[in-house]
Amino acid sequence: MSGALPGAVEGPVLVIGTGLIGTSVALSLRRAGVDVLLTDVDDENLRIAREAGAGRMLERDDVPVIVVAAVPPRLVPSVLARASADYPRATLTDVASVKHSVVRDALSLGADPVRLVGGHPMAGREVSGSAGARKDLLDDRLWVITPLPESGPEHVERVRALATTCGAVPLQMGLAEHDAAVALVSHTPQVLSSVLASRLVDSRPEFVGIAGQGLRDMTRIAASNVDLWSDILTENAGQVVEVLDGVITSLEQVRSALASGGRGEGTVRATLAAGVSGQALIPGKHGAERSDFREITVLLADKPGELGRLFSAVGVAQVNLEDIRIEHVLGRPSGLVALMVEPDAVPRLVDALKALTFDVRA
Amino acid sequence: MSGALPGAVEGPVLVIGTGLIGTSVALSLRRAGVDVLLTDVDDENLRIAREAGAGRMLERDDVPVIVVAAVPPRLVPSVLARASADYPRATLTDVASVKHSVVRDALSLGADPVRLVGGHPMAGREVSGSAGARKDLLDDRLWVITPLPESGPEHVERVRALATTCGAVPLQMGLAEHDAAVALVSHTPQVLSSVLASRLVDSRPEFVGIAGQGLRDMTRIAASNVDLWSDILTENAGQVVEVLDGVITSLEQVRSALASGGRGEGTVRATLAAGVSGQALIPGKHGAERSDFREITVLLADKPGELGRLFSAVGVAQVNLEDIRIEHVLGRPSGLVALMVEPDAVPRLVDALKALTFDVRA
Numbered sequence: 017m018s019g020a021l022p023g024a025v026e027g028p029v030l031v032i033g034t035g036l037i038g039t040s041v042a043l044s045l046r047r048a049g050v051d052v053l054l055t056d057v058d059d060e061n062l063r064i065a066r067e068a069g070a071g072r073m074l075e076r077d078d079v080p081v082i083v084v085a086a087v088p089p090r091l092v093p094s095v096l097a098r099a100s101a102d103y104p105r106a107t108l109t110d111v112a113s114v115k116h117s118v119v120r121d122a123l124s125l126g127a128d129p130v131r132l133v134g135g136h137p138m139a140g141r142e143v144s145g146s147a148g149a150r151k152d153l154l155d156d157r158l159w160v161i162t163p164l165p166e167s168g169p170e171h172v173e174r175v176r177a178l179a180t181t182c183g184a185v186p187l188q189m190g191l192a193e194h195d196a197a198v199a200l201v202s203h204t205p206q207v208l209s210s211v212l213a214s215r216l217v218d219s220r221p222e223f224v225g226i227a228g229q230g231l232r233d234m235t236r237i238a239a240s241n242v243d244l245w246s247d248i249l250t251e252n253a254g255q256v257v258e259v260l261d262g263v264i265t266s267l268e269q270v271r272s273a274l275a276s277g278g279r280g281e282g283t284v285r286a287t288l289a290a291g292v293s294g295q296a297l298i299p300g301k302h303g304a305e306r307s308d309f310r311e312i313t314v315l316l317a318d319k320p321g322e323l324g325r326l327f328s329a330v331g332v333a334q335v336n337l338e339d340i341r342i343e344h345v346l347g348r349p350s351g352l353v354a355l356m357v358e359p360d361a362v363p364r365l366v367d368a369l370k371a372l373t374f375d376v377r378a
Numbered sequence: 379m380s381g382a383l384p385g386a387v388e389g390p391v392l393v394i395g396t397g398l399i400g401t402s403v404a405l406s407l408r409r410a411g412v413d414v415l416l417t418d419v420d421d422e423n424l425r426i427a428r429e430a431g432a433g434r435m436l437e438r439d440d441v442p443v444i445v446v447a448a449v450p451p452r453l454v455p456s457v458l459a460r461a462s463a464d465y466p467r468a469t470l471t472d473v474a475s476v477k478h479s480v481v482r483d484a485l486s487l488g489a490d491p492v493r494l495v496g497g498h499p500m501a502g503r504e505v506s507g508s509a510g511a512r513k514d515l516l517d518d519r520l521w522v523i524t525p526l527p528e529s530g531p532e533h534v535e536r537v538r539a540l541a542t543t544c545g546a547v548p549l550q551m552g553l554a555e556h557d558a559a560v561a562l563v564s565h566t567p568q569v570l571s572s573v574l575a576s577r578l579v580d581s582r583p584e585f586v587g588i589a590g591q592g593l594r595d596m597t598r599i600a601a602s603n604v605d606l607w608s609d610i611l612t613e614n615a616g617q618v619v620e621v622l623d624g625v626i627t628s629l630e631q632v633r634s635a636l637a638s639g640g641r642g643e644g645t646v647r648a649t650l651a652a653g654v655s656g657q658a659l660i661p662g663k664h665g666a667e668r669s670d671f672r673e674i675t676v677l678l679a680d681k682p683g684e685l686g687r688l689f690s691a692v693g694v695a696q697v698n699l700e701d702i703r704i705e706h707v708l709g710r711p712s713g714l715v716a717l718m719v720e721p722d723a724v725p726r727l728v729d730a731l732k733a734l735t736f737d738v739r740a
Contacts (some may be wrong), residue, residue, distance in 0.1 A: 156677070230564060249646055299589070
């Protein structure tokens with residue numbers, strides 16, 4: 017297309033549904049100069065998206081190269097089947113966070129399996145609503161792509177190009193594989209976080225008052241959008257139930273072990289030890305193992321500029337932070353900051369911080 | 379005592395057990411100039427503590443004003459009962475993270491209820507081993523104090539002074555209240571984190587590879603010390619079982635709802651909504667409500683100095699950060715940094731960051 021940046025996906029791209037993800041996809045494609053066509057059953061959504069510069073109205077004689085079904089998961093199958101008939105040469109994809117049920121239903125409604133390549137841009141869990149659409153929402157996010165065995169290589173390649181043009185990182189998986197993976201690493205953790213947080217509702221305020229960083233971390237995603245997650249869990253129910261069964265069985269074993277007194281200690285220890293092993297498997301930044309990093313703790317005064325002073329010192333020392341965690345304690349205006357760095361950088365960073373009178377606990 | 383800072387607790391303080399917490403308590407008391415007596419059945423531990431400057435050897439004619447039983451929870455009752463007999467005027471306390479069973483057993487072994495005031499310094503979950511003892515370990519930590527109905531006010535006051543002298547923040551609770559509170563906000567979250575992380579052990583590597591910040595947060599405390607947590611859970615088994623029962627029941631309801639197809643959606647929604655309510659009850663920094671803060675997201679290049687440049691800009695703008703979260707994405711050298719600030723500070727901060735060409739997503 018005229019105006020498209022080198023390497024950008026070929027347009028026109030038709031985005032059906034101008035909600036949060038659809039409009040964000042459209043905006044990021046426009047950023048790359050790609051011709052974007054928009055349509056939505058909701059005139060108001062469509063107007064907002066057009067005024068934000070997300071693309072132009074779909075016209076009768078437009079022939080999209082790619083159709084992106086960015087409608088709620090339940091509507092994706094019929095939208096894809098219809099698009100398959102309307103645009104018999106177009107690559108067909110979607111953005112639903114559950115893939116197997118959605119793609120299977122689309123095929124059964126007549127969508128062309130050669131041209132259908134499902135997708136799941138894994139964009140922030142805490143955003144919802146079309147007002148949150150942004151041209152950079154997908155930057156640096158994973159975009160899982162789930163080709164069928166029948167999918168033509170050119171269609172798979174086109175969906176990959178769609179993802180990279182939007183700034184995302186494409187990752188290819190099978191349909192069931194994707195759904196099992198997100199059930200394990202995203203959907204079941206959401207259920208556990210929500211259930212744990214729900215136990216706080218009727219508890220005494222002074223109990224919640226002594227909560228530390230552990231409970232905060234464990235319940236952060238419990239604040240997520242109820243409508244969105246209700247749909248996701250329902251659509252991926254089979255895979256989530258399978259993971260939940262394992263979790264419930266394990267919790268019941270621990271519960272029985274604790275209730276049985278000292279005799280159950282082996283079970284408790286085995287579960288804790290398996291947790292240590294499992295946690296160590298989670299990749300850190302860029303796939304590095306967490307255990308490669310060392311933690312340095314700094315106690316900061318709680319006043320403007322202290323964090324700036326700290327991180328300036330880190331920058332001056334030419335140390336790259338792998339991760340940061342800030343802890344807070346009830347009733348005291350101060351904070352512990354944990355800095356995760358490469359082991360080699362520890363002496364240099366500790367020396368630099370101590371020289372600037374930081375309260376360092378290496 | 380000669381050399382003690384104004385407001386410091388009156389010594390001598392006898393610390394029985396020179397492991398991580400005992401030695402840290404002793405070091406922080408010495409920092410305030412308090413006379414500290416040490417004893418341990420382990421000669422090597424005792425030698426290390428003394429060489430670190432944690433105090434002097436307990437002698438036959440020493441008369442401690444306070445005795446701190448810093449031994450493993452299972453040994454606390456006999457140590458406290460023995461100290462009660464040996465030092466008939468001393469205030470008696472401990473540092474075990476479970477209180478009811480420990481104090482009850484101490485009383486049944488003959489400890490004086492007037493002088494016994496249990497304590498629980500809530501110091502970092504990720505430290506263990508005597509080598510980690512530090513004079514500042516307890517700074518700004520909560521130190522729960524659990525007087526008995528019979529406890530003399532002067533003994534309660536002395537344990538409060540012990541806590542503040544160590545740099546901690548004393549908080550008074552009942553025995554059962556403390557145990558129920560930590561079961562809810564600390565022990566059960568630990569079980570859930572460990573169980574969730576344990577499910578990753580036999581999963582496919584590519585599943586864990588798409589893990590996002592949610593799973594990382596949910597499994598961070600699963601890396602905690604197995605010995606320590608096995609003891610804690612076993613000692614507080616009754617209270618943990620009670621909270622776990624509620625969690626398991628709720629998980630089973632969600633599981634059944636998901637397995638029943640569309641009919642179960644009301645249950646799923648209700649659980650998610652209760653989770654949103656519960657999460658909102660957790661106090662933010664200094665007891666402020668989390669909802670008082672706004673989040674600003676910045677996309678940083680992954681190179682040394684970028685975080686320094688960011689936080690310097692925050693400091694120059696005279697904005698106080700309430701919290702920070704850093705996200706990472708597989709396969710791309712960049713990071714999203716979420717900054718939580720007071721709503722009033724948002725426009726000022728956004729303008730300041732944009733002026734310095736930061737990629738801001740308010």
